[in-house]
Amino acid sequence: MSPVDGAGASNPNLPVDRAVTVGREPSSSPEQIPQLSEVDCPAELKERIEALMARYPDRKSASIPALWAVQERYGWCTPEGIRQAAAVMRVTPAYLESVASFYDLLHTERVGEHRIEVCTNISCWMRGGDELLDAFRAAAEGEDIFVTGFECLGACDIAPMAAIDQRYFGPLVPGEAKTAIDQLLSGDAVLPEKSLEKRPLAGDTEVQR
Amino acid sequence: MSSEKREVTLTIDGREVTAIEGEMLHDAARKGDVEIPVFCYEPKLGAPVGACRMCLVEVEGIPKLQTSCSTPVRDGMVVHTRTDQVKKAQNAVVEFLLVNHPLDCPVCDKGGECPLQDVTQGWGPGKSRVIDEKRHFEKPIELSPLVAIDRERCILCYRCVRFSQEVSEDAQLQLLDRGDRTYVGTFDDRPYVSPFHGNITDLCPVGALTNYTYRFRARPWDIEQAGSVCTLCPSQCNVSFTVRDEKVKRVIVRDNPGVDDGWICDRGRYGFEMFGAAERVTEPRLKGGDKVSYEDAIARAAKGLAARDGKVAALVGDASNEEGFLVGEIVRGALHSPHLDSRPAAGPGIDTILGLARPELQAAVPDIDEADVILVLGTDPMQSSPILDLRIRKAIRRNGARLVVATERPTALDGGAEAIARFAPGQAAHFVGELTAAIGGAENVATPLAESLRDASKVVVVWGERLGPAATAELLNFVDAFDTKNAGTDVDGPKTQDGLEFSAHQHVGLLEVPEVANARGLREAGVLPDAGPGLAALALNGHGTEEIREALIDGSLDGLILVGVDPLRDFADTARWEEALNAASFIVAFSTFTTATAAKADVLFPLETHAEKDGTVTHPDGRLQRVRPAAGRPGDIRPGWQTLSQLSLALGHDTGITSQPTAFAALTAAVPFYASITDKSIGGRGIRWQETESAANLPNSATDAGAASADTQRVSASDEAVPVAGALALGTYRDLWAGPITELNPPLKFLKPSQRLELSPEDAARLSLDSGDTVRVTQGDKSLEATVAIRERVPEGVCFLAEGIAGANANSLLNGHQVSVQIEKLSEVPA
């Protein structure tokens, strides 16, 4: 325990709590609902959040969409971005941060320019999801790409699979990780033939041997 | 509002229990002496959340175990709380809670008074099967400068965050992350600062949230708890002092739904740390600081005062009913002077006071819970009576009460209001008049508010003494504008918990937020220029506060008794008060701390704090409460009643008061509407005199109610601010944190306010000011420095400064008239 925590008028073995004799200062200022004039919210973001709020009977319903908007704008839910959204929504930044921190797709810390989620849940794990994740991690080494293992993405039919910037690809073999990342970095279409959108209905695939 | 509550009978563990329909099983069980363990359940926090699952019980006919905290009782229900199935569930939940809870009880501050410890012993499995690693956090860290958080100990009961969301509504304390990674925290790790945040340390059922002011300072077995009343503001919350070695170590809540709902503000919680300040006056002193014995001091005071017989006045502020009563005895009885007041500025005349004191007009605090519409008029409860702020929020949140706000300055409650009116400083009387007319149907500025009020069946008006005498007098007309026929009768009698039944007619109840904590008690004890004890008319009226000041300056008064007042900080027109105090040839002061005012005293007596005092106070709603001595008096401090009665005796006027009981007896004998109140009937929760048989003894007003005639209207037309180029009308307010509470109290020092000039964005733009700029604010030949704070809800043309700020006190710019100020930028906010 650090000296400032303990106190001990009664226990001579404990240091005296300086809070009592001197008082402590907060390390920064507390954060209540910021006024719009304080936060410098880009007009476009403000309008977008206002439009989102208008979609719902209760403006607070827009908190997840508003956080998506912040994330889209800044790459992640930055404290400044959260404060801007909070000022527009008239809620505390703490409230929005609490919401953001609950959800796996909203990031309260900086993530890379691109995001890759690799499913490691049951069906993908059975078909090599862990290895695929390792391959993506290795391929993304040193790049501004955020790679993470993820719970079931709802695409076990293309296991093992990955979501690359919110689009689904599979079934993938580890070797395709490098290809995908190269394509991503060079701006080319990523693994076009592995895109979920291109996949025929299961029952219509040519019956395999 | 459900007015009829049926009783139901159910069986709990074979015992028949009678409960109120809708009541939760857990509470009903308690009535049958069956204890069901809980963690997350705390009715003060609102609807149960059923999260911790500690309270599972078996209800016959339902296959799954039910959470007794959230299951309402039904007639004929059969409940078991000790079956094997229930025991297994209880063991399971305790075991789960301990999966991540560290076993550091020996070094934990909660040890010995820890609900988790108690429940584990009473309902746990007795042994642990967990050998896996527990979760780790940095421990403990600063949640605020006053509260430490040890996240490893947290059992995620969410009481603290629910407090922040649903009681104080600051929404600063939140859950972060998810699942078992969840932790309690704030935005960007900033400190949790809200005027109520200390309550979370009372709520936390483990040692996760502890007060820095109490950590390691005592153990449950070497402390005593002493119930008393906090008199640091008019809320008069019920508190319990944790005392060790005769010293207060902690202040915790002592639930009283009639007063505080089980909460206290941080002022009341941490204020005790100033009791031992070096600035404390701990023995009688003479001017210049020489210490003297009580006997000597009393003799000197008596001599000095006697010499000015008939020319002595008294001002009383922080004092008990008995002390106020005794000052009256001294001034009127011993010194033959009628000049006595307990208000910082001119107040309404006795007719208005009597009119407003009518029991049927008096709202009690719990009436707020049941109101249809609450009108907050001329006060910001957050600054002046913080617990009422929480109470009003609760009424809106839980009972759907509607709120309308009419103030000069934006209030903390604005966000929840359906209509807001801002009147200009000095225009309160005019505004209340308009509102009255609007209730009657007139179309004017107050019409939007009147629309909210007009059809409400129960209106509670929370109004501030700061409205001033003319507006206060106008309140009686305002009440008359409502259709209250037949309604009053419901309110007269004692109230049941179930609330009132309303007739079709409206009922309007008024609740004052006075300027000092015991304002009502002092008035009723006779500390008024135009009424004696019991608000009785006097043969000869004396001067009020401001007239006393002028009389001292012009020499018609000569001696002054000051009890618990600090005019040089707290009263308007500092310079004139300085002049008056210098003009007085003899001053006897009673003061807790050495202040600039106290330094002017020829004889200075110490005052007790509310932790040391024995006496009664009267809540603004008429509730007499007992302040009980909890701690020892430091130094050579004697009880205030004792000193005052001895002084009276020394002046040849024997009050017969020789003890607190005799002082109380003298008070109740002198105040007819207190007559049937006894120490016993006050008990631990106080008693409202309106609800006793003596209520009928309230005198009728001499003139007709509503007579504004006798009152001085301070703001005459000519006072209205003449717009000068660049000048703004000045409004002032009391800041919750201004004064000794932060200046002499190390743990609260960080809250010490500096002077802020609040103004509208429009005016700021016009004056090229930014938030954070330093400005000089000038009124005539007086000025002070302040930091600009742009506030979106401040109307154009006005600005606000706080009173009581050391070194830049807004009181120094005031002169009893409406003033406007010039603003000059000194430096820009550093970019």
Place this chain on the structure above:
Amino acid sequence: MPHALETRVLLDKAEDPRLATLQGYKDLVGGYATLEKAYKSMEQDEVLKELEDSGLRGRGGAGFSMGKKASFLPRGDMNKYLCCNADESEPGAFKDRELMQRNPHQLVEGIAIAALAADAGHAFIFIRGEYDSQADTLDAAVAEAYEAGYLGKDILGTHRDLELVVHRGAGAYICGEETALLDALEGKRGNPRLKPPFPAVQGLYGGPTLINNVETLSNVPRIVANGAEWFRQYGTEQSPGTKVVSISGGVRRPGNYEISLGLPTRDLIYELAGGPLPGRTVKAIYPGGSSSPVLKASEAMDLPYSFEAMAEAGSMLGSGSVIVADDRVSIPHMALRTARFYHHESCGKCTPCREGTNWTVKMLERVVRGEATPMDLDIISSVQENIMGKCLCVLGDSMAMPVSAMVRKFRGEFEAVMAEAAEGIDPHTIIDASPEALEAALEATS
């Protein structure tokens, strides 16, 4: 061409990409004719009756009668809401995704008609944030429907209004739980609420709220168009209709297959999904998503795939998602994956789920590391029992049920894996299902 054992109703013409557009939906399957009929000529009670009579059971997991649930909503002037649960996050489930991406208008039409039954003026589709492309598809479909007057104010001049908003979640399985969904939709953390009150009485914004799964609502247009009797020609007495079943794991052709409920499980796995991978055999299945108690292959194959048969066998049909574990899958590792998922997704609000999932993961980790004893298996089982029936919602049970089933049915394997791991042997857990490996395996077996 669909397999002969498939019965395509919801996926009718789904192979045609034009179906995702309003025009395609109209041209290919006569879309929006039912909406028009319902809005112009049907009363709330008629729609309700059709739905109740059809016996349509919820496709989101609990299998509760949809018509009955809709009839629980109180009548009156208060605002009522309809929420389509498109959160689909349970491991093994991906059928809603297919329905939304291939036939979004069917869902929009279903919602509009169900809104009549619920007298709801505001509807929301809560779609998991990961389904970004599907949400885009829905957004486009909703916009088209507004444009065409099927949504919005005064629909088709009938003086009936319906606002429909596509609301994207942000990655939390718990939001699929109906009350957590409501909290998330209200802009909060997605924590489940105490029940009662049930959403039908007090749901979104405190108003009566009907919550149904994507597939449930997608069934609505055809039922209202063709009548309850038509619907009941498919499926069994207690499980009428067709079901889109997601099959994944150790099968040759993972994917969504629409069947008439009651089809033998064996046909589902062997005929439609092509059976286990070459050289493998089926060891166990989750018959209804990762929360359903695992069935040994020997228990499962002869069961009709229906709500009642699965319940009788001690498991459940759930969302209708079959995960196949073949003989080389280590069950303790599968139990750990399962537990990890629920641990990661537990919202943390109630104690048994929050701490129980966390503790179970720690114990299973010890099992696969070889640091546990058989006594730990007893503790694991007892902890599952301590979770079941004691939580605020059923997420905790969703882990406890499959995990306890696995420990009970495969105890020998748990002990063996523990022993092997203690000696440093890593049990084989991975199926190499890359096309190359598949090719090689096929060659080896042929």
